Amino acid sequence: MYKKNIPTSVIAFLIILIFFSCSTRIEASSKVIPPDSYVSDEIAVFFNGQIIISPKKTFNIDTSKYSGTYIPLKLLNELPKVTVNFSNPITIKTENKTSTINQTDTFLYDNTTYITLNKLYEVTGFTGKYVYDPNSLFLWSSADGETKSKNLINQINNVTYDFHKSFMGKKVYVYDEDISGWVISMEKSISGLTNFKIQLKNGKVIEELAISEVPDSFCTEFDTVLINARYNGKYYWADKTQLPSSNPLINIEKVYFTSVKIKGREILIAAKRNGGASVTFKIPIKNDPFESIKSNFYTENPKSTYPGWSTDMWNKIAQQKISVGMTPEQVLLSWGGPNDINSYTSKNTRIEQWIYGNTYLHFYNGNLESWSKY
Template identity: 25%
Template sequence: MKRLILVLECLLPSFCLYGQISITDIENKETQQTAVYDSLKNFLGYDYQKYLGQDLYVLPKNEKLRIYGYSDFKIIVNNNFQTYNPENSFSSRTKYDSIAGQYFTVIKTSGEPDDFTRDKYLILNSRKNGQTLYFLYDPKYESSFPFLVVGYFEKLKKTYSQKNWFVNYANDESFDLSTGNKLSIAKGSYYCEDVTIDSENFKVSLLLLTPQGNKFLYQLYDTGLYPVTILPKTDAEKYKRKFGSDNWQSILDRKLKIGFTEEMVKMSWGEPLEINRSSNHDQWVYRNQYLYFENGLLTDFN
């Protein structure tokens, strides 16, 4: 079946921030300053105060998951938190249709990042009706964050759209968006036409074009674990010349070789969890594997 693509609507003119929230149980006593948002990340963990002033989009869900709605959206009733249910439902979760696909502006944050005894909230103003909601924020788990930050999405569009990229990705189960036919995608260079959201799984994806003119979606993953997931085509060509064809292919395949430089190892496996230095060698720790370097070159690994 032909896949559909969900494209975020254009940003509306900026909204004025609302005044101080009067509920003393959750507001900070000190005046908060708007922080510059790090738009290279969607989920900021304990840096959640940087969401202040940002616009958030509630990501829709796969059809099978919609019955579960959303958790952690609250309103204030008689000075107490109550699950947001505009249809007066007694469910502990907000119904899917009540909030999916809506835009909110973060007008305040509450709780200190280093205070582990106090709940943390993003205080939201609805673009749809101006209502104030309170989202119970968990800085430890990205899976509990149901939003796409509009600033992050715009940054991705500026970074990836209308450019050629080398994609370290092979998949025999991709689909041509025009015909619905299966595509066999090999590692290689592709033109990015746009950044969008897959309407089946609602993940941020690149709309890529093959040399033959086929269009398919590539889900954009966090590149922190394996740096060479996607990079500009010109950079891929530069590294291939710099390291040699065989070594470059080994880097792409995550296969280390004795004699690799530290740069080559990081490109293939990412940053180590820990580095232990001694007078004879450096030990890099990757989960259950250990790498050993002398004079900047890989000498052993197990």
């Protein structure tokens, strides 16, 4: 068989060509952060007082070898008047300087190239401050940007509730608007309440006033996902003493949740009844959407808690009826908690009066003796 010899010069040329071809594809990262490293929640980034909305996420990362704040290299391209050229070496150009980044300056985490916060300061000439409570990074490139950034930071520090501070820069879902947005500022009002400014996805900016520690007009976007993950695919028992009267379930009825969604100011729940029939219903949101579910459903079968009660007693509770001889626990399951309780105790006697609106229940030594309406 005839074999054609390839000249040595051609082989050398091909090797060089392959080398340079591959080198242009090398990810500009020489340090790999282990996937099991501690990684914080996403850090909100503000530049000259304006939020940077981006899918590229900034984190605090802590390992035995690498610790600090890490910024995605591509996020720099989204900052005003910053240009990043991703050729080798990477070049970063701002209004005031041009810098290069080599492999030793970068870190690879989750298939994304990062640089440290200190390196960002070095190559851009920017200054900034990471603030722990709102988990936010404030960057500025000018005296005016510094003033705006520090005003935001001071407003956050003055807010009454620490929990409110955690919403800064977060993506939230606004109930009445039925749309998501980002918290771009917060300020303590004259009355001590917190006034949130939210930039919606449609560009509209609204203000929401929180009158308690848990805002009652919005929740985090993450909560809208978490609520389904937490409650879907499990059995619950209806507490009809708390559910709206229009709810189709009966008291202590067992249901299996198949879908849980936040829509407007309501939680939409799809479920399967014990016989297999499908049922859907809504629960109004009262402050915390998770508490709205907890307060309307038992997570364990009440019958397992009180195995000695008769079938007749459980039927009365399911129908939300009361009868003479019931214990306080049985009345609570049937009617819920009273509006008020009056009590008298002596050496051998305990008398209680439970008030439900204009109905008065009378307990004698732990059992329902009578009731009357006024």
